[in-house]
Amino acid sequence: MEKLITPFRFQPKTDGRSLLTDETRPIQLETLDLDVYYGEKHAIKQVNLPLYQNTVTALIGPSGCGKSTFLRCLNRMNDMIPGTRVMGKILVEGVNINDSRINVTQLRRQIGMVFQRPNPFAKSIYENIVFAPRLYGISKKEQEKLVEESLRKTGLWDEVKDRLHTSALALSGGQQQRLCIARAIAMKPKIILLDEPASALDPVSTGKIEELVQELKNEFTIAIVTHNMQQAARISDYTAYFYMGELIEHDRTDVLFVNPRKKETEDYLTGRFG
Amino acid sequence: MTLVSAWVLIITLFSLLYFIASKGIAPFLHGEVTLADFFSGNWGPSLSAEQGGPQYGALDFILGSLMVALGSAVISGPLGIGAALFMTEIAPKAGRKILQPAVEILVGIPSVVYGFIGLTLIVPALRSIFGEVGFGLLAGIIVLSVMILPTIISISADAIHSVPQGIREGSYALGATRWQTISGLVIRVAQPGLLTAVVLGIARAFGEALAVQMVIGNTADLPFHLLKPMSTLTSVITLNMGNTVQGSTYNNVLWSMALILLLMTLILILAIRFIARRREV
Numbered sequence A: 001m002e003k004l005i006t007p008f009r010f011q012p013k014t015d016g017r018s019l020l021t022d023e024t025r026p027i028q029l030e031t032l033d034l035d036v037y038y039g040e041k042h043a044i045k046q047v048n049l050p051l052y053q054n055t056v057t058a059l060i061g062p063s064g065c066g067k068s069t070f071l072r073c074l075n076r077m078n079d080m081i082p083g084t085r086v087m088g089k090i091l092v093e094g095v096n097i098n099d100s101r102i103n104v105t106q107l108r109r110q111i112g113m114v115f116q117r118p119n120p121f122a123k124s125i126y127e128n129i130v131f132a133p134r135l136y137g138i139s140k141k142e143q144e145k146l147v148e149e150s151l152r153k154t155g156l157w158d159e160v161k162d163r164l165h166t167s168a169l170a171l172s173g174g175q176q177q178r179l180c181i182a183r184a185i186a187m188k189p190k191i192i193l194l195d196e197p198a199s200a201l202d203p204v205s206t207g208k209i210e211e212l213v214q215e216l217k218n219e220f221t222i223a224i225v226t227h228n229m230q231q232a233a234r235i236s237d238y239t240a241y242f243y244m245g246e247l248i249e250h251d252r253t254d255v256l257f258v259n260p261r262k263k264e265t266e267d268y269l270t271g272r273f274g
Numbered sequence B: 001m002t003l004v005s006a007w008v009l010i011i012t013l014f015s016l017l018y019f020i021a022s023k024g025i026a027p028f029l030h031g032e033v034t035l036a037d038f039f040s041g042n043w044g045p046s047l048s049a050e051q052g053g054p055q056y057g058a059l060d061f062i063l064g065s066l067m068v069a070l071g072s073a074v075i076s077g078p079l080g081i082g083a084a085l086f087m088t089e090i091a092p093k094a095g096r097k098i099l100q101p102a103v104e105i106l107v108g109i110p111s112v113v114y115g116f117i118g119l120t121l122i123v124p125a126l127r128s129i130f131g132e133v134g135f136g137l138l139a140g141i142i143v144l145s146v147m148i149l150p151t152i153i154s155i156s157a158d159a160i161h162s163v164p165q166g167i168r169e170g171s172y173a174l175g176a177t178r179w180q181t182i183s184g185l186v187i188r189v190a191q192p193g194l195l196t197a198v199v200l201g202i203a204r205a206f207g208e209a210l211a212v213q214m215v216i217g218n219t220a221d222l223p224f225h226l227l228k229p230m231s232t233l234t235s236v237i238t239l240n241m242g243n244t245v246q247g248s249t250y251n252n253v254l255w256s257m258a259l260i261l262l263l264m265t266l267i268l269i270l271a272i273r274f275i276a277r278r279r280e281v
Helices: A067-074 A104-110 A125-135 A140-153 A157-163 A173-185 A203-216 A229-235 A253-258 A263-269 B002-029 B059-090 B092-108 B111-130 B137-161 B165-173 B178-207 B210-215 B233-243 B249-280
Strands: A027-038 A041-052 A056-060 A084-092 A111-114 A191-195 A221-225 A238-243 A246-252
Touching: A027 A067, A041 A056, A041 A067, A041 A221, A041 A238, A041 A246, A056 A067, A056 A229, A067 A084, A067 A111, A067 A191, A067 A221, A067 A238, A104 A111, A111 A173, A111 B165, A125 A140, A125 A173, A125 B178, A140 A157, A140 A173, A173 A191, A173 A203, A173 B165, A203 A221, A203 A229, A229 A253, A238 A253, A238 A263, A246 A253, A246 A263, B002 B249, B059 B092, B059 B137, B059 B178, B059 B233, B059 B249, B092 B137, B111 B137, B111 B210, B137 B178, B137 B210, B165 B178, B178 B249, B210 B233, B233 B249
Parallel strands: A056 A221, A056 A238, A111 A191, A191 A221
Antiparallel strands: A027 A041, A027 A084, A238 A246
16 A cells, blocks of 8 residues: 655644734743654644643643643653654743753753653652752752742642651652642742643542642643543633644633634534544 | 472472582581681691691682672672663663663673683783783673673663653653753662662672683682682582592582572572562562
């Protein structure tokens, strides 16, 4: 059989543009014509998406639609996967961070990330939080302050303050995930990327994570990938619907869920999908 | 069928243990040699009674075996772990394509070849550099280091490989560099496995006979000089086993040395078990 190598032709669904040109909030991060290839696979196609300051943007869509891939571009985690090419611009405060001259480790301190499976290090709770700050030099006193502050912000402080120096692996799944969030905010980032942070957790822990996200947006700009549409509706200000690597629709969450402009979005939201 | 093979294995192991132990304890039970004599440094099995002999002190050899094994672990430990880190963390592609086959080939080379290379290359080289005979502790350590390197590399690589990917991602996402991730987290998590690798390397070095015997000089001296000839338990056993009369005191003392070797290996294996168990907690 002949190998099909069709040249990529962009067929705009949204013209690749955000529909929110009337939005007045400042933009914290913005992608311009972002394309991602895994080898020959075109995983993200011409995506233009802004993240507005101090808001929560939910990325939804079926499995394999590219939402996680998109998220991982924003702090250059795709650099770690051999054979990945990311093209287009990712602007943060006017700087294109998708540029080989960018100091990636520096960047990741400003754009934190939390993963689907809680991944605390096999160290104490305290050590988990100070691990990264310590790499850049931090005094003992500052460390203690930072640990308390980060744990308080994630609502963990009262639960773990008596066992800061015991293993983080002894915590429950939900606590571990909140510790991972605490670890990320200890770096004082501007943006936090959450990759399905609650999908491995029970409903109670999920509820706590959702509350936490609501609180954190006062201080950070948040992008969250989720499979759970109720969750997206509950916690996000904006929602972006991805399908087959394309951004189909991006709008305010209350608008998108009630009055989607695209038929594809409506079909997905109402479960008439596929 | 599998049950039968399991039993064959167990019976073989225990009969070996029984045989070596009974032979090895014999000289002490018959009062031919005392424990104090055996653990002394006076070796003179062919000395006549007038000369105060025969003497069967094996201390030089016990220490010799320890020194060679530890010395080669000191060289191969860091080298092997470094190579394992390189082939798993830094250049997985080159690791799989070049280092992995290289390691497998190193494992397959018979020990007599290592000994031969040591004899023709290393010993003369040491002789011309340091001006001594060339045979000795250093030559033994070098040859053994190369021999145990593949063991250490492959077991370390497995240990590093089994560190969950999430740990690395978490670290990178916090802005840690690759080296900070490796030194601060990966090595820490893999530590029990790395220790197991080194201990197994020591066990292998401890039991190796042929290659060591070819380069070590085989004199009954304390092994505290890198360039002076010495002996190990294994080299003394292989050299003298065929030349002594079955059932003679000399022959039985060789069995005692074999027993010591066996006990040391057992201790090392137990140490590995202990390390492995601690990992599970």
